Amino acid sequence: MHLFHALCAPVMMRSIVLLAGILFLTVDGLAQLWLPVIPNRAVYSLAVNPMNPRTLLAGNMARTVFRSTDGGATWEELAIRNTDGSSKVSCIYIHPVDTNLVFAGGNEFDGLERSTDGGVTWKSILRDPQGFRMEFIGESVVAHPTAPDTMYAIRNSPGTLYRSTDRGVSWDSLSSPGPAAGGDRYMRSITVAPDSTNIILVGGYTTFVHRSTDGGRTFTKDPVATRTGTVGAFRWSTITPGTVYASVQFNVSRASATPGGIWRSTDWGATWEVLAHNAVSLIALEVYPNDIKGGADVIFVGGNSDFKAPQSYAGDSLAYKSNDGGITWQNLSDVPWTENEYGETTGNITAIKRSKQGDVDVVLLASESGMFMSTIAASVAPSQPSSPEALRVGRVDDNMITVAAGELNGPISLEMYAVDGRRLMQQDALAANGRALISIPSLHPGVYVVAVHNGIKTWSTRFVQY
Secondary structure, eight states: OEEEEOOOOOOOOOOOOOOBTTBOOOOOOOOOSOEEEEETSOOOEEEEOSSOTTOEEEEOBTTEEEEESSTTSEEEEEESSSOOTTOEEEEEEEOSSSTTOEEEEEETOBSEEEESSTTSSOEEEEOOTTOOOBOOOSBOEEEOSSOTTOEEEEOSSSOOEEEESSTTSSOEEEEOSSOSSSTTOOEEEEEEOSSSSOOEEEEEBTTOEEEESSTTSSOEEOTTOOOOSEEEEEEEOSSSTTOEEEEEEOOSSSOOSOOOEEEEESSTTSSOEEEEOTTBOEEEEEEEEOOGGGOOEEEEEEEOOOTTSOTTSBBTBOEEEESSTTSSBEEOOOOOOOOOTTSOOOOOEEEEEEEEETTEEEEEEEETTEEEEESTTTOOOOSSOSSTTOOEEEEEETTEEEEEOTTOOEEEEEEEEETTSOEEEEEEEEEBTTEEEEEOOOOOSEEEEEEEEOSSOEEEEEEEEO
């Protein structure tokens, strides 16, 4: 057992005063967006204790698990029975009721591991009867949301669904969602509908979504899933019953019209449509409610590029967030990537999780370069600002933004300033229904200030270019 302290990056504190006509603006406390909490160590999986969000578990290589009980300030290293230099703990899951129960698996594992003491000691509880390698990768273990004694686990290859009715003590094979050979025999994600519909969704390679309406006994395949990629994770909407999101990684070395992105179903997973980022290869996905006035779904996605995919497809080093259910997006890719154990600096994001610690929202980003934490990225704004002074800036792409405020209508003038007070651009536009679309110049990465005038009032906010 090994204890270490997270690195705390320096906080950037600046004050500026911009003199432009009637505009007097001071910006204080511009902090670094992401702080490294597990630097220089690859993190392939991440779990937050649902009963105590300050307890975190992260999967490393060589059958090593990091555990923190103080919200990520300090970490201890735990071994899953023995260390193995070639394995990756790419699946980790904390039981939602008995949070001392932890399940882990991963690449080059020979089965599923179970801990009854929060990850200190482990026992192998699901192995291949023929002694073959048995891998559980990604989000491949889940408890039934309304009957947590019942659990499901989907084996990576061949894609076999197992069920336990005693919280993971014993398991029985239930079905094979994919074909016996080829195609979608590789699986890495599973979810159970948060109601009594008995719907289970399983995601695999070639981006097929396999759907069961009888608790996992039989499956049908999404008839419109002609894409090529991997379903990295599922998340159910916290606002709208029957709405579920899926992240898609492009991982096959042949052309595809839809290489990745975040997809959405509004009929419990029966049919799917692309929601955003269909040109980005994604794995990590997190969804939670916008607590301000009941808001919409807050969605985080993280990019992950498979080595087989053409380099022209974006993925690694990219992170995005939406406060309004996917209508507008922020780019949160300003991550201070570090070199990992292999001597590589890679921005492949493996998981994004929310940790609600008291009244503070924290978002954790796990990657092959380490783990990072942010409270700035976790902050949300109302879907419709309640104050005319509140301005929101959303990114459409690298050269286009949206600006929104409650009373923003008619002719407006937008100005953008560097933090040293230099005005970088001025553009007139026409706002309607509180929004306007603005073309911005090519900017160096950094923090900027956006000010919008309608001839009577001024709105202002920060803008981060990545």
